[in-house]
Structures are given as structure tokens and as C-alpha cells.
Amino acid sequence: MTTFKLNGKQVSSTVADDTPLLYALRGDFEQNGPKFGCGVAQCGSCSVLVEGKVVRSCVMPVSAIKNKEVTTLDGLAVSDSQLHALQQAFR
Numbered sequence: 399m400t401t402f403k404l405n406g407k408q409v410s411s412t413v414a415d416d417t418p419l420l421y422a423l424r425g426d427f428e429q430n431g432p433k434f435g436c437g438v439a440q441c442g443s444c445s446v447l448v449e450g451k452v453v454r455s456c457v458m459p460v461s462a463i464k465n466k467e468v469t470t471l472d473g474l475a476v477s478d479s480q481l482h483a484l485q486q487a488f489r
């Protein structure tokens with residue numbers, strides 16, 4: 399089990415340690431912001447922030463983010479009624 403912070407909340411993933419973070423985010427935590435594109439860290443569609451730095455979640459094993467802070471697109475909102483500039487751009 400890997401415990402980490404996801405968009406400010408403490409969570410635990412029960413997937414195997416070598417499972418890509420992308421699959422844990424989408425499967426366990428219903429985070430639909432990061433997408434599967436190339437699967438080889440080239441396109442960036444799976445990008446999330448880990449400790450404030452952009453990482454490609456398709457190639458990062460979930461065990462690598464133990465006790466770290468992960469932020470997805472959904473976690474960027476300033477509040478429920480105020481979107482982050484990046485979210486507004488997607489909209």
C-alpha cells in the first residue's frame with residue numbers, strides 16, 4: 399500500500415508498487431485529468447505535479463510517490479467556484 403497526498407487529501411492506493419501512478423490516479427481515485435496518450439513519457443497528457451514538479455505519471459511507479467504531494471488538474475482549482483487559469487484555458 400502506498401500512502402500519499404492527492405490534491406491536499408491523504409489517500410492510500412492498494413495497487414501493486416510497480417503500477418504506474420496514472421493507473422492508480424484514474425482507477426483508484428477517479429482522477430480524469432491525467433490521460434493515457436503515448437505511455438512512454440513523450441506526449442505529456444498524463445502529467446501531474448509531484449512536490450510541485452511536473453512528472454509523467456505513465457512511467458512513474460506508484461511506490462515512488464510514497465508520502466509525497468500529488469496535484470492533478472482537478473486539484474488546481476482555487477475554490478469550487480473559481481477555476482485555476484489552466485483549467486479556464488482547457489474550458
Ligand code: FES
Nearest residue numbers: 435436437442456
Ligand atoms: S501518456 Fe504520454 S507522456 Fe505519459
